[in-house]
Amino acid sequence: MNDLGKKLARLAFEERGADFLLAMREEHGNVAPAMVSKGEDVGDVRLEVPYQLVTILENIYPWISKGKIAIITRRCDEKALAELAKRKYVDDKRIIKIGLACTEEQIERCRCEDPVPSHVDVGEPHAAVKGDELSARLAKMSQEDRLAFWVGQYKKCNKCFGCTLTCPVCFCDDDCVLEERTFVAEPSIPPGLSFHMVRSYHMIDKCIECGECERACPAEIPLLTMRKLLAKDMKEVFKFAPGDEKTVSPLNTTLEGELMGDECDEC
Amino acid sequence: MAEFNPTILAFCCNWCSYAGADLAGVGRLQMPPNIHVIRVMCSASVKPEYVLKAISGGVDGVLVLGCHIGDCHYMTGNHRTAKRMPLVQKVLKEVGIDERRLRLDWVSASEGEKFQKVVTEFVGEIKNLGPNPMREVKW
Amino acid sequence: MPRIGVFVCHCGHNIAATVNVEKVIEFAKGLPDVVVAEHSLYSCSEEGLGSIRKSIEKNKLDRVVVAACTPRTHEPLFRKACEMAGVNKYLFEFVNIREHCSWIHTKEPDPATEKAKKLIAMGVAKAGLLEPQKEAESNVIPTAVVIGGGLTGLTAAASLVAQGIDTHLVEMSGKLGGVLGEIEIIGPEFSRSKELLDELVNDLKASSNAKIHLDTRVTAVSGFIGNFEVTIETKGKSEKIPAGAIILATGATELAPTGEYGYGSIPGVITQLELERRLAKGDVPKRAVFIQCVGSRQPGREYCSRVCCNASLKNALRIVEAEPNSSVSIIHRDIMSYGTASERLYKEASDKGVVFLRYGLERPANVTQKQKGLVVEVYDETIDENIDIDTDLVVLATPMVSREDARDVAKLLKVPLDKYGFFLEAHVKLRPVEFATDGVFICGSARWPSSVSECMGQGLAAAAKASIPIRKGKVVVEAITCWADADKCAACGSCVIACPYEAIEIVEEEGRRYAKVNETLCKGCGTCVASCPNDAMQQRGFTSRQLSSMIDALIKNAMEET
Numbered sequence: 018m019n020d021l022g023k024k025l026a027r028l029a030f031e032e033r034g035a036d037f038l039l040a041m042r043e044e045h046g047n048v049a050p051a052m053v054s055k056g057e058d059v060g061d062v063r064l065e066v067p068y069q070l071v072t073i074l075e076n077i078y079p080w081i082s083k084g085k086i087a088i089i090t091r092r093c094d095e096k097a098l099a100e101l102a103k104r105k106y107v108d109d110k111r112i113i114k115i116g117l118a119c120t121e122e123q124i125e126r127c128r129c130e131d132p133v134p135s136h137v138d139v140g141e142p143h144a145a146v147k148g149d150e151l152s153a154r155l156a157k158m159s160q161e162d163r164l165a166f167w168v169g170q171y172k173k174c175n176k177c178f179g180c181t182l183t184c185p186v187c188f189c190d191d192d193c194v195l196e197e198r199t200f201v202a203e204p205s206i207p208p209g210l211s212f213h214m215v216r217s218y219h220m221i222d223k224c225i226e227c228g229e230c231e232r233a234c235p236a237e238i239p240l241l242t243m244r245k246l247l248a249k250d251m252k253e254v255f256k257f258a259p260g261d262e263k264t265v266s267p268l269n270t271t272l273e274g275e276l277m278g279d280e281c282d283e284c
Numbered sequence: 285m286a287e288f289n290p291t292i293l294a295f296c297c298n299w300c301s302y303a304g305a306d307l308a309g310v311g312r313l314q315m316p317p318n319i320h321v322i323r324v325m326c327s328a329s330v331k332p333e334y335v336l337k338a339i340s341g342g343v344d345g346v347l348v349l350g351c352h353i354g355d356c357h358y359m360t361g362n363h364r365t366a367k368r369m370p371l372v373q374k375v376l377k378e379v380g381i382d383e384r385r386l387r388l389d390w391v392s393a394s395e396g397e398k399f400q401k402v403v404t405e406f407v408g409e410i411k412n413l414g415p416n417p418m419r420e421v422k423w
Numbered sequence: 424m425p426r427i428g429v430f431v432c433h434c435g436h437n438i439a440a441t442v443n444v445e446k447v448i449e450f451a452k453g454l455p456d457v458v459v460a461e462h463s464l465y466s467c468s469e470e471g472l473g474s475i476r477k478s479i480e481k482n483k484l485d486r487v488v489v490a491a492c493t494p495r496t497h498e499p500l501f502r503k504a505c506e507m508a509g510v511n512k513y514l515f516e517f518v519n520i521r522e523h524c525s526w527i528h529t530k531e532p533d534p535a536t537e538k539a540k541k542l543i544a545m546g547v548a549k550a551g552l553l554e555p556q557k558e559a560e561s562n563v564i565p566t567a568v569v570i571g572g573g574l575t576g577l578t579a580a581a582s583l584v585a586q587g588i589d590t591h592l593v594e595m596s597g598k599l600g601g602v603l604g605e606i607e608i609i610g611p612e613f614s615r616s617k618e619l620l621d622e623l624v625n626d627l628k629a630s631s632n633a634k635i636h637l638d639t640r641v642t643a644v645s646g647f648i649g650n651f652e653v654t655i656e657t658k659g660k661s662e663k664i665p666a667g668a669i670i671l672a673t674g675a676t677e678l679a680p681t682g683e684y685g686y687g688s689i690p691g692v693i694t695q696l697e698l699e700r701r702l703a704k705g706d707v708p709k710r711a712v713f714i715q716c717v718g719s720r721q722p723g724r725e726y727c728s729r730v731c732c733n734a735s736l737k738n739a740l741r742i743v744e745a746e747p748n749s750s751v752s753i754i755h756r757d758i759m760s761y762g763t764a765s766e767r768l769y770k771e772a773s774d775k776g777v778v779f780l781r782y783g784l785e786r787p788a789n790v791t792q793k794q795k796g797l798v799v800e801v802y803d804e805t806i807d808e809n810i811d812i813d814t815d816l817v818v819l820a821t822p823m824v825s826r827e828d829a830r831d832v833a834k835l836l837k838v839p840l841d842k843y844g845f846f847l848e849a850h851v852k853l854r855p856v857e858f859a860t861d862g863v864f865i866c867g868s869a870r871w872p873s874s875v876s877e878c879m880g881q882g883l884a885a886a887a888k889a890s891i892p893i894r895k896g897k898v899v900v901e902a903i904t905c906w907a908d909a910d911k912c913a914a915c916g917s918c919v920i921a922c923p924y925e926a927i928e929i930v931e932e933e934g935r936r937y938a939k940v941n942e943t944l945c946k947g948c949g950t951c952v953a954s955c956p957n958d959a960m961q962q963r964g965f966t967s968r969q970l971s972s973m974i975d976a977l978i979k980n981a982m983e984e985t
Contacts, residue, residue, distance in 0.1 A: 104915045105929075155378075161417070164380025168421055189957035192911040199958060199971045200333040202341055202978075209423045210379065211333075211340035217375045218332050219956050243378060250374035255367070268371070268954065269920045271363035272353060276920060289534075291981035293974065298495070306493045309522025317534040320541055321523055322973055323494070324965060325903060328921075329949025333958075334970060341978040357850070358948035359839060359859055359923040368953065400527075419982070 021139075022059035025115065028138060029087035030055045033113045036084030039074055041066050052077065064089065064117060064139060067127075069229045071097040071185035078107055087113040092134045093127075093227035096260025097185035100223055103262055106188060118142040127228040128241065151242045152249075167213075167243075173236035174207045180230035180240055181216070186223040186259070213243075221247050222266040223259050290344035290410040292319040294403075295330045299357035300392050301349035307396035315400050316407040319347060327351070328361030332372045335386055339376065342419040345385045345410040349402070352390040362390070382413050425551045426458045428484040429543060430475050432466035432491035434521055441525040443536045447490070450540045454547045458482050467497050472504045479508035486510075486550045490518040490543050511555035513902055513964060518546035541980045548976035552969045556902035559942050563649035563892045564667040565589065570641055570832070573601020574875065575867025576672035577623040578882030579889075584630040586890055591634045591664055592627065593641055593655055599624055601674050602868075605696055607703040609875050610737030611764040619875075644669070644835050647943050648862025649898045668862050668889035671846065672882060673832060675868035678718050678821040684790045685817075691797050692790060692817045695734050702738065707745040708816040712799045713738070714788060715755040719822035721784055726843060728822030728872040732759040735820050736768045739777045752778040752812050754788055754801050781805050790817050823872035836863055837925070846870050856885045859946075860924070861898070864889050903947035903964045905940050911959035912937035918951035918960050927951060 018026070022042075029035040035055065042051040043061040050073045053059050071094045074086065090098065095114060102109045118140035124132045128149040133142040155163055181187045181195070195201055195212055203209040224244045231241040251257055255267040270276055296302035302323050308315070324330060327350025335346045348369055356362040365388065373383035387406055391399050429451040433439035444462050451460035459482045463471040466489055479487065487510060489501050494517035502512035520539045528535035565588065569580045572594030583590040598604065600620045609616050627633040636657055643654035651666045677696050680686040686694075693701075701707075713735040719728050732755065739751045753772075758779065760769040773779065781804045782788055788801035799812045825844030833840045838858045839847040846869050849859040856866050866881035867873055873881065892898050907918065907927075914936040919927045926944035929936055938960065940951075949962040958967050 106915075158380075160380050160382060162380070163378075164417055167379045172423070188915055189913045192913065192957045192959065194333070194956065194958045197958070199967050200337045202337065202975065203423045205423060207423055209340050210418060210421070211337045214336040214340060214375050214379060215333050217378070218336065218372060221371050221375070246378045247374060250378070251371070254370050254374065267367050268364070269917065270367070271360045272366055275360075291977065293977060302493075303495060306495060306519075306522040309493070309526040312526050312529065314529065315527050317524075317528045317531055317538045320538065320545065320977055321519070322545070322970060323519075324949065324970075325962075326948040326950060329952050329962060329965065331953045331967060331970075333967070334974060337971060338974050338978070341974070342982055343974070343978060355850075357859065358946060358950065361923060361948050361950045364921060364950055364953065 019061040022062040026059045035087035035113045037086045039088040090114040093225045096225035099262040100186045170238045179233035183229040183233045225260045290318050292345040294319045294321045294347040297327045300351035303393035304391040304395045304399045308399040311396045313400040315403045318407045326361040327365040344416045348388045349391045425456045425486045427456045427486040429460040429488045431462040433464045438525040441535045442539045456551050476508040487515045488546045488550045490520045492521040513556040516546045516550040544976040544980045545973040548972040549969045558902050559900045564665045566666045567668045568653045568666045569670045571672035572599040573674045574603045575878040575882040578879045579670050579886040581623045581626045582886035584632040589632045593636045606699045611768045667893045670864045670885045672867045673869045675823040678824045698818045710750045710814040711816040712814045713753040713818045715820045717819040717821045731820040743775050754780045904942045904945040905962045907938040908959045909937040917954040921950045921954040
């Protein structure tokens with residue numbers, strides 16, 4: 018158990034009352050996610066390897082019927098958990114967040130504009146990045162050039178579904194509509210534009226810009242950039258950003274911001 | 285070069301816009317023959333995926349017509365439509381497709397003339413935008 | 424493999440004059456799974472329907488596409504023809520090539536013909552994917568509940584019991600009659616309200632079908648049309664009433680002024696209802712000034728309350744009749760005395776010396792107390808002068824406003840309110856006195872400030888509509904409801920939130936969570952379908968595969984053209 022492991026074990030199991038800890042662990046030179054029970058040797062924890070632990074949590078949660086789970090959460094992980102909790106996929110009361118502040122390199126790589134978790138337990142907080150260079154370049158392009166850019170990028174796609182599988186807020190898993198022929202007419206690889214546009218639309222009120230999709234893509238398509246562009250649009254049109262358990266997606270409310278189709282609650 | 289004849293898909297809701305379109309027909313209100321109507325019960329049932337599929341497949345324009353806000357047969361259905369369609373437009377815009385290729389409007393059962401106006405305007409607008417660039421893209 | 428028959432209608436010249444039906448038939452024959460394509464002069468005629476039925480039998484068709492007028496008129500007719508020939512009525516698709524094609528492109532026959540071909544290709548694509556459906560049926564409890572024992576509620580209840588329908592009338596206070604009970608004489612005929620109300624109450628009391636509950640509140644409502652459960656509470660005791668239909672007639676109240684024109688501080692400044700009570704006791708003023716539109720037709724409450732002008736005219740005439748030397752003025756911003764009888768009242772009042780002055784919203788009148796009596800200072804817009812009127816009484820005609828408990832009632836019944844707190848009916852023209860929720864009806868001033876005759880008319884309308892499902896004994900749900908594929912559903916809850924009727928809930932069965940639609944609550948709008956990210960939620964007759972196939976057909980036929 019390295020020092021980090023010891024520190025986290027104490028924090029999670031002794032101070033915060035967790036029964037399990039989900040973290041990245043190094044074994045035999047490989048770093049992989051691990052779920053450690055209370056009392057077990059935590060091992061050599063590594064924090065600088067970016068990984069979507071929330072996606073792992075989402076997948077194993079149905080099998081952990083009791084107990085509290087501590088998880089290393091970056092700011093984006095926090096937001097992803099909020100989106101999952103909203104849909105009752107996880108019970109907030111059972112999750113203990115161990116806030117991790119990302120390094121400058123990590124923030125740079127993610128072009129992260131919101132890098133500090135609400136509570137920092139590990140790491141030093143650093144400033145956000147001002148914006149995404151590619152987004153700025155695209156904003157200046159003509160429509161034709163923009164389309165040519167994205168078509169060029171999307172033509173590299175080989176439908177590995179890495180983006181959807183690593184995404185923490187993508188919850189349809191095995192039943193993803195993009196696997197079927199209903200909305201994506203092209204049976205071939207690469208799939209047509211509708212594959213990516215449908216994914217973009219589905220993500221528009223859920224994406225917390227963790228960047229895992231871009232990191233997972235073997236074809237190096239700048240997926241995070243597209244997410245950021247649409248997140249900006251969402252803020253402009255509906256003043257909404259995903260990641261807060263208290264706010265409701267504008268797609269779920271009426272024009273007056275009400276839920277449940279109640280015509281008027283105020284009068 | 286032959287003049288560009290757009291192919292436009294329209295979703296009309298049974299209670300309002302489809303009835304408005306019928307009224308335009310009854311009144312023999314002439315309009316360009318470019319739009320093809322799919323009848324749905326409520327504009328709220330128009331999946332954004334349909335719009336994205338149509339445009340990805342080369343349809344030059346998509347028109348979604350529902351009841352006026354406050355008049356939806358299913359209470360707040362059209363509120364959902366009003367939220368979804370602007371976001372679909374943003375998805376189109378970011379990828380480089382003119383967001384004006386999707387238009388959302390409200391036509392009541394008594395508005396045959398408005399239906400004619402919206403259709404004529406939209407066809408004109410799509411003609412100006414030119415053919416859907418996705419027609420040329422081979423996957 | 425489906426066997427599709429396409430039937431194109433000439434509709435006399437209506438379609439055939441613009442659309443080349445022969446070319447369309449030839450085209451249709453080449454579409455996937457089309458076995459036969461025929462045409463007739465008038466498909467909806469006995470001959471036309473007969474030929475469709477014959478063709479179904481001869482060609483062993485299992486899907487039928489008719490290309491003709493709008494489905495909104497003749498869909499039931501063709502569905503019936505299919506049923507008679509042994510094809511489930513939901514295996515029928517209607518393509519509109521008249522209202523949406525031939526009639527609107529009369530000068531462009533070639534493009535119209537091409538468009539008709541594409542529309543039929545779309546219809547055929549959908550038809551190939553249609554599935555037979557069974558319509559769900561549910562029994563109707565032959566009882567009605569009327570909430571509100573005022574004029575409207577009494578009228579509705581009396582009408583229902585006259586039809587022999589068991590009716591419960593629920594009234595919150597200790598007596599029947601509502602607001603009308605406080606008004607002795609009603610215009611424009613100057614009849615006695617007591618006679619009208621007594622007649623209705625006696626009709627109810629004499630009927631074995633009526634049950635009147637006074638001092639009773641409705642505390643819970645559950646269920647759906649034909650099968651409601653209304654819980655009422657009388658002095659602490661609860662009772663559950665099973666009902667097939669519910670009529671809401673809770674009425675409205677007079678707006679209490681909050682100090683305008685000296686109300687509350689200057690004695691002699693009263694409301695219309697307060698005047699009614701005085702007149703009923705024989706306390707007739709010598710001089711009176713009515714001020715109209717107090718609290719209405721202004722920012723915050725823009726509507727006209729429709730009944731106050733007529734009430735003032737009636738009361739002004741009562742004063743003039745009772746006190747020969749009286750002096751009555753009505754200061755107004757328009758006199759809303761609609762209809763011949765009320766217009767006559769207006770003229771009569773004017774003829775009998777009632778003075779009418781027009782004032783503006785920006786310069787309201789001012790009421791001051793003098794040593795003896797009151798003075799109303801008003802700027803008369805018509806003659807552009809300030810006028811002082813000496814008077815004994817100032818009557819403020821305030822609007823009817825929604826009751827404070829309207830919101831609670833709205834939540835109980837899950838029905839909507841408009842921005843003024845009045846109940847919102849389903850559709851002013853297509854579905855008056857109905858709520859969008861089937862089986863619940865709205866009438867009287869709870870819906871909008873209404874006169875005596877309007878309240879009665881609406882009460883009768885609501886009773887008539889409520890009696891329909893009760894008489895039929897059964898409600899049939901059109902098979903266009905939604906369902907979620909339990910295996911695909913990710914239980915994200917988007918559909919639950921989207922449904923305007925709260926018809927969906929996430930259930931757990933055998934360890935699997937998924938969305939379940941209550942088919943009797945489902946109205947078939949499809950809002951849930953569009954909110955579902957993985958296409959698990961579908962609508963019968965409008966599945967995503969069916970509609971996508973229409974888009975594919977359009978793309979295929981359009982791209983091949985250019």
